[in-house]
Amino acid sequence: MQTETAMTPTPTSLRTGLWLGALTSLAVIGVLYAGNQLAGTPFVPFDIFDWMARVLPGGIIVSVIQVMVRLITALNLGETSSTAKFMEQSIAIVQFVGGGALLGLALAWAGRGNRNGLPIYGLMGGLILLTFTLLVEGSLGFGDANVTVASLWLTAVFLGWGWLLARFVFQAGPALAGDTNAPVSRREFLNAAGLGSAAVTLAGLGLGRWLGDKPATTTSGPEAVAAPPASDDPFGAALTSGPAASPTPEELAARLAKAPGTRDELTHNDDFYRIDINTLPARINGDTWRLSLGGLVDTPLELSLQDLMQLPAVTQLLTMQCISNPVGGDLTGTTRWTGPRLKDVLALAGLSSRVRSLRVEAADDFFEYVSLEDAMDDRTLLVYLMNGEPLPTEHGYPLRVYIPNRYGMKQPKWITNIEATDEATKNGFWVVRGWDEEANARATSVIDTVYVDSATTPPTVQVGGIAWAGERGISKVEVEADASGVWEEATLINPPLSPLTWVQWRYDGWAYQSGQHDFRVRCYEGDGTLQIEELGSARPSGATGVHHMRVNI
Known part of the structure; x- marks a missing residue:
């Protein structure tokens, strides 16, 4: 009698496991976001990032901050604080997706030795991620969420993620290889894993955005609103x-x-x-x-x-x-x-x-x-x-x-x-x-504009900006052009808005010359102390140095 030998299913490659982990993590992000907006449950990717900012050595955190600020400034990526916050949030998402990719990689590797054990491995992986997440959330106090509700929700999400990812890894190898005895076809697998994950991701993010679509300033509670300034008092x-x-x-x-x-x-x-x-x-x-x-x-x-x-x-x-x-x-x-x-x-x-x-x-x-x-x-x-x-x-x-x-x-x-x-x-x-325990404001001056008025003959040039020295005030601002070594006094737009605000200044004394020019500015505090001109890092006590602006006129 002739016997048939069952064909060994094609194992899922490590690369496929990696991508399946990353893909399903996006769906989990969508689900977590919807839960956060609907019921205030933790949004884990951001919470992990916030936790890391608290536990990593201060030197690492400070270095990351300085690199981001320099990158934003050098590449002119936009307003610094909002761009930096977007970068932080992006890093948090990438970290979470990376964790999902590693889970998929681990399951693909484990499935090569015992394919039928993948469901258990998936639940174990989900349990490990859940345990880590609960420790993180516990250290952060679970935010405003009810601890019991949040814990049950996270348990369902992470164990469900582990089980579903293991199922995809189980099906991926035979389906993608076109094995005749594959439990699902290649098309069915791609629809379930790819389109299904994308649909869950978009649905979760869309639902969360709809549920949480409210102005950032909307908060309940007693509100006092000051009388608006008079029309002839724009600053109040x-x-x-x-x-x-x-x-x-x-x-x-x-x-x-x-x-x-x-x-x-x-x-x-x-x-x-x-x-x-x-x-x-x-x-x-x-x-x-x-x-x-x-x-x-x-x-x-x-x-x-x-x-x-x-x-x-x-x-x-x-x-x-x-x-x-x-x-x-x-x-x-x-x-x-x-x-x-x-x-x-x-x-x-x-x-x-x-x-x-x-x-x-x-x-x-x-x-x-x-x-x-x-x-x-x-x-x-x-x-x-x-x-x-x-x-x-x-x-x-x-x-x-x-x-x-x-x-x-x-x-x-x-x-x-x-x-x-x-x-x-x-x-x-x-x-x-690692930052200064006093954090006293240092004197600084900035060029905002080099304005050329071409309506005059010859054209005239106005240089303008601000200077600030905390409560100590500003007594003088000077401008230098083209490294001439000659510093000429600018006009302060006095009085400033208050003893605690910056003062604006303008300089009209430079004779128009076409071409590329470099302007520098420095200021003196109220008692005549010159600002620190030597270029110094923001850490630990605040940046120092002379600001300049290079322009083509």
């Missing part, structure tokens, strides 16, 4: 008060006009830079949010946003800059901020005589220490309005702090807790990662 100068109050609208209106092409003196909320430690901004419900004030105080407090709005408010025009901003970079802006003085809020609780600093904590796990001297400064505010509107989500809704003369790294957003301590050390989030 008349709304300001306190020691950093602005000049009168009449004084500001009488100033010299800026050089055409100079940036706006007041930055719109949408254009203000955003730097924070998470891929997505914290979203806080203003109805339930409370500011906890405790530690070495007489009366611990839980204050609502409405409670803070009942306190006397101060409005200030001020400039803020990121410590990682390169010379001439765009991680800076000037806005009108409103809120109670921090010292008035602290007075409600009563500080112990032992207090030396405040530990300020935020909803995104950021924290920083504020010295008692800074906390008692009349210009230090707990801010809830930005340019007369509730703080946008990206900029710290419902509450952030402003401290004069410090870079933005010292000024937490999304504040949830203030603890009065007797600690003198200032080992905040970025300080322990």
Whole structure:
């Protein structure tokens, strides 16, 4: 009697396993995104990235930040903060897809030894990824999600992913090779694995986008909106008060006009830079949010946003800059901020005589220490309005702090807790990662424009820009052309919007010459101190150097 020998199925290649893992990971991303937008469950790719930013050595994180800023600047990829955030999110997605690709590779390798064991291997792989994910989410507190619901959801997603990927790996080899005894045809396999994964990915992302399609500034809770500035007061100068109050609208209106092409003196909320430690901004419900004030105080407090709005408010025009901003970079802006003085809020609780600093904590796990001297400064505010509107989500809704003369790294957003301590050390989030513990703003000057007015004979040239030195003010700006060694004084557009803002300047003294020219600028602080001209890295204390602009005229 003749016997038939069953044909051994064609094994799935490692390359195919790799691509199947990557392809199905995209579908998982779509499912996770839909769950995040529908029920607030964790969006794992971004959470893994955020977790890595917390656990990796500070030197690595700082190096990555500096490389991104340099790359964005060198390639002119766009506004730095939003482009950097997009790059972070892209890296997070690529990392997750890479993890899926490795899982597919491992299953293809395991299936060569025991093809029938692939379903178990897939579940085991999904379980490993699930365990890692739960550890990550646990360290981050699961965000705003219910821990039980989120855990069950993630269990279903990751075990389902492992099982489905194992099934695809099981079918891929015979189907793609056209084996006669393959469980599915080549076309059926490609439709299921390729088109099916793509459909799930697009459906998940589309559903999530539809469910989460709401303005970034939409948040529930009590909202105060400042009276709009008068038509003859475009900066809202008349709304300001306190020691950093602005000049009168009449004084500001009488100033010299800026050089055409100079940036706006007041930055719109949408254009203000955003730097924070998470891929997505914290979203806080203003109805339930409370500011906890405790530690070495007489009366611990839980204050609502409405409670803070009942306190006397101060409005200030001020400039803020990121410590990682390169010379001439765009991680800076000037806005009108409103809120109670921090010292008035602290007075409600009563500080112990032992207090030396405040530990300020935020909803995104950021924290920083504020010295008692800074906390008692009349210009230090707990801010809830930005340019007369509730703080946008990206900029710290419902509450952030402003401290004069410090870079933005010292000024937490999304504040949830203030603890009065007797600690003198200032080992905040970025300080322990290698940045300056004081973060005092350094003097800087920037050329925004070299404008040629061809309507005159001969044409005239106006050079314009800004200069800033924190609370110390600017006394003089000088411009040099073509490395001549001759520095000529520019005209300051005085008074500035406030003692805390940048000052615009213009220079009209250069005689028109066609061709390529290089202009440089430097500034002097209010007491006559020249800015640091030597080129220096942003880390650890802020970038230094002379800004230049090369133009063809």
